[in-house]
Amino acid sequence: MPLAEKILAELRRVVGDENVLVTPEDLIPYSFDGTAALQQMPGCVVFARTTEQVASILRLANDTKTPIVTRGSGTGLSGGSLPSPDCLVLCTVKMDKILELDRANLTMLVEPGVTTLQIADAAAAAGLFYPPDPGSMKISTIGGNVAENSGGLRGLKYGVTRNYVMGMEVVLPGGEVLWTGNKCVKDVAGYSLKDLFIGSEGTLGVITKVLLRLIPKPQAKKTMVASFAQMDRAAEAVSAIIAAQIIPCTLEFLDRMTIHCVEAYAKIGLPLDCEALLLMETDGHPAAVAEEAAQMEKICRDIGCLELRVAKDEAEATKLASARRAAFSALARVSPTTILEDATVPRSELAKMIRLVEAVAKKYNLKIGTFGHMGDGNLHPTFLTDERNKEEMHRVEEAFKEIFDEAIRLGGTITGEHGVGLAKKSFLPKFAGNAQMRVMRELRRALDPRAILNPGKMFD
Ligand SMILES: Cc1cc2nc3c(=O)[nH]c(=O)nc-3n(C[C@H](O)[C@H](O)[C@H](O)COP(=O)(O)OP(=O)(O)OC[C@H]3O[C@@H](n4cnc5c(N)ncnc54)[C@H](O)[C@@H]3O)c2cc1C
Numbered sequence: 463m464p465l466a467e468k469i470l471a472e473l474r475r476v477v478g479d480e481n482v483l484v485t486p487e488d489l490i491p492y493s494f495d496g497t498a499a500l501q502q503m504p505g506c507v508v509f510a511r512t513t514e515q516v517a518s519i520l521r522l523a524n525d526t527k528t529p530i531v532t533r534g535s536g537t538g539l540s541g542g543s544l545p546s547p548d549c550l551v552l553c554t555v556k557m558d559k560i561l562e563l564d565r566a567n568l569t570m571l572v573e574p575g576v577t578t579l580q581i582a583d584a585a586a587a588a589g590l591f592y593p594p595d596p597g598s599m600k601i602s603t604i605g606g607n608v609a610e611n612s613g614g615l616r617g618l619k620y621g622v623t624r625n626y627v628m629g630m631e632v633v634l635p636g637g638e639v640l641w642t643g644n645k646c647v648k649d650v651a652g653y654s655l656k657d658l659f660i661g662s663e664g665t666l667g668v669i670t671k672v673l674l675r676l677i678p679k680p681q682a683k684k685t686m687v688a689s690f691a692q693m694d695r696a697a698e699a700v701s702a703i704i705a706a707q708i709i710p711c712t713l714e715f716l717d718r719m720t721i722h723c724v725e726a727y728a729k730i731g732l733p734l735d736c737e738a739l740l741l742m743e744t745d746g747h748p749a750a751v752a753e754e755a756a757q758m759e760k761i762c763r764d765i766g767c768l769e770l771r772v773a774k775d776e777a778e779a780t781k782l783a784s785a786r787r788a789a790f791s792a793l794a795r796v797s798p799t800t801i802l803e804d805a806t807v808p809r810s811e812l813a814k815m816i817r818l819v820e821a822v823a824k825k826y827n828l829k830i831g832t833f834g835h836m837g838d839g840n841l842h843p844t845f846l847t848d849e850r851n852k853e854e855m856h857r858v859e860e861a862f863k864e865i866f867d868e869a870i871r872l873g874g875t876i877t878g879e880h881g882v883g884l885a886k887k888s889f890l891p892k893f894a895g896n897a898q899m900r901v902m903r904e905l906r907r908a909l910d911p912r913a914i915l916n917p918g919k920m921f922d
Contacts, residue, residue, distance in 0.1 A: 465505040465550060469526055473508050473550075476518045481556070483507040492551050495536040495543045496598070497885055498801045499849040504531065504545035509556045513631060513639060513670040516552065520668065520914075521637030523550055529917045532664040534575065534603030538610060539802055540883030542663045546917050552668065554605050560584050561671070567645045569628060570674045574605025578612075581674065590676040593620035593711075596879075597787055605669050611661035613879035615786065618837035619711040619745075620677075622879065624660045631671035632659055635910045643673060658905070663881050664916040666909045680745035683711075684755040685779035688767040689736035693717060693820075695765055696738035697813040700836045702761045703742075704809065708754050712743035713837030714786045717816075720793060720831040720844075721785075727792035730785050733769050740767075740836065741786045743779075789833040790844070797829065797846040801858060805869040806840040806878030818868045819843045825864075826857040840878035866893075882920045890921055 465473075465484075473482050483489060484506045494501045505528075510516045523530040529549035536543050545551055557573035563584060564570070570592070572581060578592075578599035585592040595614035596602055602612070608630065613622040629643025642655040659666055690696040696715055703710065716724065716739045725732045732739065740762070744754040755772070762770055773779035794800040807815045816832065819841065823830040834842040843865060845858050866876045866889050876882070876889045891899055899921065907913075 465528065465548065466526075469522065469528060469550075470506060472522055473506065473519065476522075477508055477510060477515050481509040481511075492533065492536070492553070493545060495533075495538045495541060497539050497541040497544065497883070498799045499855070500541045500544050500884060502545045502547060504551040505548035507551040507553055509553050511556050513633060516633045516668050516670050517637040517639055519550070519552055520633050520635055523914050524635045524637065524912055527912055527914060530914050531916050532605070532609070532668050534606030534609075535577070535598075535601045537598040537602045538606060538883065539804075539880040540663075540877065540885040542610065542881055542883035542916070542919060543606075544884060549917075554603060554668075554670075557605075557670065563588055564645070568676045569645050570676055572604055572672050572674065574608075574669050574672065575603050578602050578604060578607055585676050586679065588676075589679055591679040592626065592674060592676055594623045594626060597790060604672050604674070608660055608669055608672055609662060609664050610879070610881045613835065613838070613840065615714055615783075615835065616711045617835055617840075617879075618713050619709045624657070626675045627656060627660055627672060628675050629673035630656055630659060630669050632667035632669055634667050635912065635914055639670075640667070645673065661881070663883060663920055665906060665920055666915065680711075682748040682751040683743060683745040683779065684751050685741070685743045685773040685782050686755065686759065686770060687732070687782050687785070688740045688742070688762040688770040689733040690738045690740070690765075690767050691736060693738045693816050694813055695767070696740050697816065697836070699740060699762050699765045699767065700812070701809070702765065703758055704837070706757060706761065708744070708757055710742050710744045710754065710758065710837065712741060712783070714741040714834065715739065715836040716741075716786065716789060716833045717831060719829070720789050720833045723792040723796055723831060724785050724788050727795060728784060728788045730781055732785055736768050739785070741783060743783070786833065789831075790842075793831045793844050793846060797848055799847045799849040801845040801847060803843050803862060803865065804834070804840060804878045804880045805843065805865050805874060805876065806838070807869055807872045807874030809837070809839045811872040811874065812836065812839050812841075815839075815841060815869065815872060815874070819865060822861045822864050826861045828854070828857060828861055835878070838878065839874065884919055887919070887921060
């Protein structure tokens with residue numbers, strides 16, 4: 463149902479007619495995000511271009527108690543930007559300017575709709591490096607990355623989005639604009655509010671500017687792929703690499719199902735006669751890279767890898783890395799519905815978790831491909847299913863419950879990077895416990911007393 467005409471008229475006044483969508487045909491693309499089996503029509507979609515417009519929209523939503531769901535590119539995998547019924551979707555993709563690149567302080571100031579790739583490219587053009595690289599980086603926005611505290615393939619060595627946010631501008635529900643953080647390397651004045659907004663999934667405020675930390679570009683990089691006859695062997699290689707005190711920038715794995723789907727999709731020439739592939743990248747000073755690559759190669763061979771391929775040049779490195787980057791898209795071709803999760807455990811528990819995922823797939827007779835950030839203990843068990851098959855979807859739900867229960871039991875978490883949103887809301891209380899849930903609820907109430915921001919997400 464469209465929003466009240468009075469509210470729509472005010473929105474049109476603030477952002478112009480062309481930036482307010484109301485017809486069902488226009489709204490459908492905004493009725494879902496990257497999460498499978500979730501769809502809900504919004505009341506309208508509004509594109510803002512400035513902080514002042516965002517503030518006016520939030521003031522209006524607050525005064526009229528209109529639910530508001532902030533949206534970047536809608537690639538989220540936990541239903542974070544899924545509209546609530548008849549809500550106002552506030553889309554930030556037109557706030558897409560890189561405002562400043564400060565070479566003296568190694569920072570970049572951007573609007574929230576700039577894509578992750580644009581940031582990485584702009585940093586690279588200045589001879590600098592912005593490491594967070596979610597698989598969706600070609601289209602995901604920095605606003606979405608910050609709101610989800612997104613990770614990527616380089617998380618093991620370089621950390622996640624949080625490690626590169628120095629400050630931000632946020633609009634609060636009543637329309638007040640707040641700046642938190644700055645270009646100082648050190649700053650302990652007051653609570654670190656920026657850290658509260660990172661990973662807040664659009665529930666505490668709307669991020670309208672982000673000040674990012676850049677680092678020097680690594681001078682060299684080496685990429686290699688090793689195949690293993692058993693998944694345990696690949697996990698053993700990861701443990702041995704870390705135990706040797708090597709922290710590669712990438713340590714990713716693909717299981718048999720994922721390898722076959724990727725090869726059918728991207729025709730990279732991957733070895734098919736194996737149970738697991740490890741993608742390894744080390745970067746930094748050329749001498750250190752050469753030494754670490756040689757050590758990693760030796761570790762893999764000593765553990766008995768079947769085959770090890772070292773990229774000869776940048777083109778081959780990109781091709782090998784694309785095996786991992788294509789994993790989700792390749793699996794998504796196999797069945798009508800792809801449900802991807804991101805249970806995460808301490809690295810030492812990874813082999814147990816992988817075995818459990820395999821056992822659960824057998825127990826519930828489900829098709830599953832698993833890949834992920836092995837060095838981070840971050841798994842992406844991906845169920846290949848069909849949401850029209852209610853009985854199978856029930857088995858998928860039961861399988862996920864077992865996976866999340868085991869992740870918690872092993873000292874892990876229900877989500878390593880995709881967020882809670884709607885998809886994992888029911889698992890949060892068990893993971894977080896009463897005290898954390900109470901504090902989170904009180905914080906949310908303090909910042910958004912009228913409960914207009916992303917209602918029903920993360921927790922009620
Ligand atoms: C193929 C594929 C690969 C992916 N790979 C990864 C990966 O490697 N690592 C990873 O972490 N994630 C990954 N994701 C998930 C997703 O891309 C990330 O969560 C990403 O950060 C979402 O960005 P977005 O712009 O699409 O945000 P959206 O999906 O539009 O929104 C995500 C959340 O952020 C909130 N939000 C968005 N903008 C703002 C803002 N300006 N202010 C306040 N809140 C805001 C929304 O309300 C919502 O809760 C992947 C997704 C896909 C489809």
